[in-house]
Amino acid sequence: MKLIALIFSSFFIMLASLVGVFFTIKFLSDWTKKNIKYLLAFASGVFTIVSYNLVNEALELGANTFFVWMAIICGFLVFLIVERFYPDIHCHHDNQRCLSKDLNGGAKKILIGDSFHNIGDGVLLAPIFVADIKLGLMVAFGILIHEIVQEISEFFVLKNAGYSTKKALTLNFLTSSTILIGAIGGFYLSSLEYLIGPFVGFTAGVFIYILLADLVPKSIRHSRQEKKYFNYIVWTIFGIFLILFVNFLVGN
Numbered sequence: 001m002k003l004i005a006l007i008f009s010s011f012f013i014m015l016a017s018l019v020g021v022f023f024t025i026k027f028l029s030d031w032t033k034k035n036i037k038y039l040l041a042f043a044s045g046v047f048t049i050v051s052y053n054l055v056n057e058a059l060e061l062g063a064n065t066f067f068v069w070m071a072i073i074c075g076f077l078v079f080l081i082v083e084r085f086y087p088d089i090h091c092h093h094d095n096q097r098c099l100s101k102d103l104n105g106g107a108k109k110i111l112i113g114d115s116f117h118n119i120g121d122g123v124l125l126a127p128i129f130v131a132d133i134k135l136g137l138m139v140a141f142g143i144l145i146h147e148i149v150q151e152i153s154e155f156f157v158l159k160n161a162g163y164s165t166k167k168a169l170t171l172n173f174l175t176s177s178t179i180l181i182g183a184i185g186g187f188y189l190s191s192l193e194y195l196i197g198p199f200v201g202f203t204a205g206v207f208i209y210i211l212l213a214d215l216v217p218k219s220i221r222h223s224r225q226e227k228k229y230f231n232y233i234v235w236t237i238f239g240i241f242l243i244l245f246v247n248f249l250v251g252n
Contacts, residue, residue, distance in 0.1 A: 002130060003129075005133050005136065006136065009137065010122060012140070013140060017147070018151075019155070021165075038235045040218050041233075041236045042239040044219050053247075054139065054207055055204045058072065059201075062201065063197065068197055068198060068201045071199070072201045075203060075207075118178045121179050123189075125203075126184075127196050134247075138246060142243070186199075
């Protein structure tokens with residue numbers, strides 16, 4: 001049951017790669033280009049609640065609180081180091097930087113990096129489903145929101161590189177499918193019960209890093225540039241309440 005739920009959720013996340021199809025409809029394309037930055041604030045709200053729940057779950061599962069906190073810190077630091085050596089992994093949240101890199105052949109580099117990124121998402125998601133399906137669905141929802149923002153930006157990059165809409169969507173879907181590799185591998189690795197707590201803690205650390213080092217700073221920067229603080233606050237609160245509502249639905 002847990003493996004089926006994990007695979008279903010992973011496949012649902014993969015569908016985010018097809019979001020570019022909406023850009024064939026002009027008014028949706030124009031609206032998204034104008035409001036994509038608000039999705040960062042929305043994702044900040046979602047990741048705040050998901051990160052909190054992950055920390056709580058890790059502490060409940062871990063027999064040794066010290067090791068759980070070390071796993072959380074390791075998750076934060078590992079992702080920090082990965083981004084230092086491979087900054088393009090979150091290039092998708094900054095369209096201008098992505099597009100400038102694309103002029104130097106960055107599209108292929110971003111696709112390769114995204115493949116490994118999605119494998120990592122699967123590995124991180126698997127132990128959560130092993131621990132608690134309800135929490136797994138919440139985390140999957142958080143990853144889905146994050147992926148939507150990513151795939152929208154990557155679609156722009158591929159189109160800018162001269163790819164047709166069909167080819168751009170196909171490449172995005174193929175790179176997204178690598179999440180299944182990580183999910184299935186991570187699931188069987190998580191069958192070792194004594195590793196579940198640390199694995200969940202590690203995932204919590206990664207989510208906290210994305211929240212504090214990526215989503216929140218970019219939301220603050222955009223709100224300052226546009227002088228629309230209220231709009232960003234509203235989108236953040238909307239993200240918080242939506243994930244709480246999802247939690248309520250899943251819990252019942």
